[in-house]
Amino acid sequence: xxxxxxxxxxxxxxxxxxxxxxxMSLQLHPGEILHLAGPNGAGKTTLMRALCGLLYADYxxxxxxxxxxxxxxxxxxxxxxxxHRSSVRDRLTVHENLQWLASxxxxxxxxxxxxxxxxxxxxxxxxxxxxxxxxxxxxxxALARLQFSPALLWVLDEPFASLxxxxxxxxxxxxxxxxxxxGSVLYSTHQRVxxxxxxxxxIDMQVQGEAA
Amino acid sequence: xxxxxxxxxxxxxxxxxxWGLAFAPSDFRQGNSFRIFYIHVPSAxxxxxVFMMMAVAAVVGLVWRMKLAFxxxxxxxxxxxSITFLALFTGAVWGKPTWGTWWVWDxxxxxxxxxFFIYLAIIGLFExxxxxxxxxxxxxxxCIVGVVNLPIIKFSVNWWNTLHQPATFKLTEPPSxxxxxxxxxxxxxxxxxxxxxxxxxxxxRNGILLQERRTNWVREYLEKQRVL
Amino acid sequence: xxxxxxxxxxxxxxxxxELANPVVFFIIVCALFPxxxxxxxxxxxxxxxxxxxxxxxxxxxxxxxxxxxxxFDQGVLEQMELSAVPFYQQVAAKIFAHWVMTGLPLVLxxxxxxxxxxxxxxxxPVLLVSLLLGxxxxxLIGAVGASLTVSVRRGSVxxxxxxxxxxxxxxxxxxxxPQMAAEGIxxxxxxxxxxxxxxxxxxxAPLAAAYALRVNMLGS
Numbered sequence: 001x002x003x004x005x006x007x008x009x010x011x012x013x014x015x016x017x018x019x020x021x022x023x024m025s026l027q028l029h030p031g032e033i034l035h036l037a038g039p040n041g042a043g044k045t046t047l048m049r050a051l052c053g054l055l056y057a058d059y060x061x062x063x064x065x066x067x068x069x070x071x072x073x074x075x076x077x078x079x080x081x082x083x084h085r086s087s088v089r090d091r092l093t094v095h096e097n098l099q100w101l102a103s104x105x106x107x108x109x110x111x112x113x114x115x116x117x118x119x120x121x122x123x124x125x126x127x128x129x130x131x132x133x134x135x136x137x138x139x140x141x142a143l144a145r146l147q148f149s150p151a152l153l154w155v156l157d158e159p160f161a162s163l164x165x166x167x168x169x170x171x172x173x174x175x176x177x178x179x180x181x182x183g184s185v186l187y188s189t190h191q192r193v194x195x196x197x198x199x200x201x202x203i204d205m206q207v208q209g210e211a212a
Numbered sequence: 213x214x215x216x217x218x219x220x221x222x223x224x225x226x227x228x229x230x231w232g233l234a235f236a237p238s239d240f241r242q243g244n245s246f247r248i249f250y251i252h253v254p255s256a257x258x259x260x261x262v263f264m265m266m267a268v269a270a271v272v273g274l275v276w277r278m279k280l281a282f283x284x285x286x287x288x289x290x291x292x293x294s295i296t297f298l299a300l301f302t303g304a305v306w307g308k309p310t311w312g313t314w315w316v317w318d319x320x321x322x323x324x325x326x327x328f329f330i331y332l333a334i335i336g337l338f339e340x341x342x343x344x345x346x347x348x349x350x351x352x353x354x355c356i357v358g359v360v361n362l363p364i365i366k367f368s369v370n371w372w373n374t375l376h377q378p379a380t381f382k383l384t385e386p387p388s389x390x391x392x393x394x395x396x397x398x399x400x401x402x403x404x405x406x407x408x409x410x411x412x413x414x415x416x417r418n419g420i421l422l423q424e425r426r427t428n429w430v431r432e433y434l435e436k437q438r439v440l
Numbered sequence: 441x442x443x444x445x446x447x448x449x450x451x452x453x454x455x456x457x458e459l460a461n462p463v464v465f466f467i468i469v470c471a472l473f474p475x476x477x478x479x480x481x482x483x484x485x486x487x488x489x490x491x492x493x494x495x496x497x498x499x500x501x502x503x504x505x506x507x508x509x510x511x512f513d514q515g516v517l518e519q520m521e522l523s524a525v526p527f528y529q530q531v532a533a534k535i536f537a538h539w540v541m542t543g544l545p546l547v548l549x550x551x552x553x554x555x556x557x558x559x560x561x562x563x564x565p566v567l568l569v570s571l572l573l574g575x576x577x578x579x580l581i582g583a584v585g586a587s588l589t590v591s592v593r594r595g596s597v598x599x600x601x602x603x604x605x606x607x608x609x610x611x612x613x614x615x616x617x618p619q620m621a622a623e624g625i626x627x628x629x630x631x632x633x634x635x636x637x638x639x640x641x642x643x644x645a646p647l648a649a650a651y652a653l654r655v656n657m658l659g660s
Contacts, residue, residue, distance in 0.1 A: 017344065052522060053522075054518055054521070054522075054657060054658065055658055056345055056658050056659070073521075076521070076522045076523075077522065077523060077524035079522070080522075081518075081519075081522055083515055083518070084515075085513075085514055085515030086514065086515065087514060087515040087516050087518070087519045088514075089451065089511075089514070089516055090514075091451055091454040091455060092447070092450070092451065092454070096447070096450065099443075099447075100443075100447045101519075103443035103444065103447065103525070104519060104520065104522075104523030104524065104525060105523055105524045105525075106524055106525070107524070326605040326608060327605075329601055329604065329605045330601075330602075330605050332601050333598060333601035333602035333605070336597065336598035336601055336602070337588065337589070337592075337598060337602070340589070340592040340595060340598050341591060341592055341656075341659070342591075343591075343659030345655075345658070345659055346591065346655055346656055346658065346659025347659075349652075349655040350588045350589075350652055350655055350656065353584075353588060353648060353651060353652050353655070354588055354602060356648075357584055357606065357648060358605075358606070360644070361605075361606045361609070364609045364637070365605065365606075365608055365609055367609075368608065368609035368612045368613060368633075369608065369612065371612070372612040372616065
């Protein structure tokens with residue numbers, strides 16, 4: 001198998017002074033879906049944020065695409081992180097939000113925007129302010145950027161939360177297509193979502209300190 | 213190391229105080245009120261140098277990621293603030309008999325007051341931010357920003373002062389001071405420095421123990437000290 | 441960078457009702473001075489530039505707390521940080537938008553208030569120039585303070601403590617320049633100092649603010 005896209009060893013992170021992730025190793029290959037499972041408080045969000053460079057963490061090894069990197073920020077523009085918080089700006093319209101999200105990466109293209117709005121069922125809402133959207137609609141706007149980003153890795157924290165059945169199916173399709181094209185996905189969810197025919201792996205995380 | 217500084221500060225401060233208050237000749241113009249000099253000047257000098265030390269520690273901490281440097285800022289800031297307050301307070305007490313007023317908007321007083329505010333802001337950052345690492349780093353940034361701005365503040369206040377106030381009060385030191393007068397001052401200054409070192413070391417010991425409270429060596433140490 | 445600037449200005453414009461607060465505040469504070477000090481022209485005219493500058497400083501101070509708060513809470517800043525556009529440039533765009541919506545209106549309103557406070561006519565151009573150079577410095581220094589305290593709930597006390605001492609040089613140079621102009625002296629030195637501070641903080645403040653925001657993000 002080719003080099004892993006992300007190879008990390010000896011990862012430690014804290015949350016509020018308590019160790020949450022202890023001496024963890026993780027490899028993620030191109031074309032692979034990695035599902036982080038585990039109870040609340042097991043450190044799923046902490047781990048994801050640490051991998052994106054949004055949290056203090058120490059590690060003994062951190063490699064991106066086979067190259068040693070000193071900080072997660074060095075590959076930050078090659079991954080796409082969508083967290084609990086919508087990162088949709090309330091005072092911008094749907095269209096302006098998508099434009100803004102696209103402007104975060106110069107390589108992003110907005111050519112397929114009308115089609116994309118159809119897909120996320122927000123056609124006709126382009127000029128609505130995001131503050132008037134429902135939670136699920138906002139999440140669709142945030143997720144829409146998956147379709148115009150050139151990232152190699154998607155890090156999705158509870159991406160299915162507040163999506164309806166159709167939304168879940170759509171995201172499933174997107175993830176499947178992305179992975180088949182050689183992308184990697186790291187996501188967490190408490191829902192049952194299957195990816196038939198994909199290279200799927202699950203990591204069960206435990207709450208630290210409970211075992212003892 | 214800690215007891216050495218502790219004893220040194222005690223000795224120096226006692227010697228300095230007694231010498232300064234009882235034996236040094238009184239100033240021919242100001243009489244005995246001049247003796248407050250022995251507290252005022254060392255504290256004023258220390259107030260400034262603690263700030264510089266904090267800024268150096270901030271750079272060290274941010275560049276070389278030394279946690280101990282942040283710890284220094286954390287423990288030194290309240291001490292620096294108290295010393296600055298002491299300098300301001302003794303200055304006011306000294307000013308009353310000398311100038312006939314508690315406070316003048318003198319350049320040096322004004323900038324010391326501003327410095328006092330910056331100290332308070334740094335303490336405030338430590339208190340307000342829950343995450344220790346974030347608090348330490350933000351306070352370090354505040355230290356550096358403060359130091360970058362300090363000369364500008366000093367200059368502007370100086371300049372503003374000469375503009376607004378004809379030089380009625382000059383806080384310049386008497387140009388020639390008798391040896392028997394400044395020697396106790398020097399002793400006091402050294403005493404203040406070692407007191408500062410003592411306090412910092414004591415507080416840093418507590419801080420380190422608190423920060424590393426989960427490790428084994430702390431547990432062993434505390435058991436040895438029969439605290440647990 | 442340009443796209444970020446465009447977005448930030450658009451957002452600032454959408455938030456204009458919130459950002460009108462400092463302007464209203466500015467006018468009210470200026471109106472309070474004659475009420476407290478007496479309405480005689482010979483009393484007010486030497487104080488006019490000081491009053492306007494204090495009001496402008498307080499109005500800016502009031503608006504700082506909101507500068508990054510919302511974007512920080514909604515996870516917008518972390519997306520900016522992860523993006524391919526350098527983070528400090530996006531922060532600089534936000535600071536500029538902040539100035540356009542708070543500082544600039546104050547500059548434009550100041551002649552009116554100067555008139556109400558009987559400022560001598562010779563001081564008007566100097567007042568305008570001093571505010572034009574000085575209010576961006578207020579926004580820049582304020583941005584550093586706001587970013588340091590962005591994760592502090594009700595951080596306005598710490599924020600004021602932090603920012604006000606740093607504002608003092610701006611206040612001194614800014615308010616004395618029109619006074620000197622009234623005495624017939626061209627306060628070139630003060631205006632140059634303000635310009636120098638503008639250059640200094642325009643280069644340093646976005647970097648410092650971006651660093652401070654990042655530190656706050658990492659700890660949240």
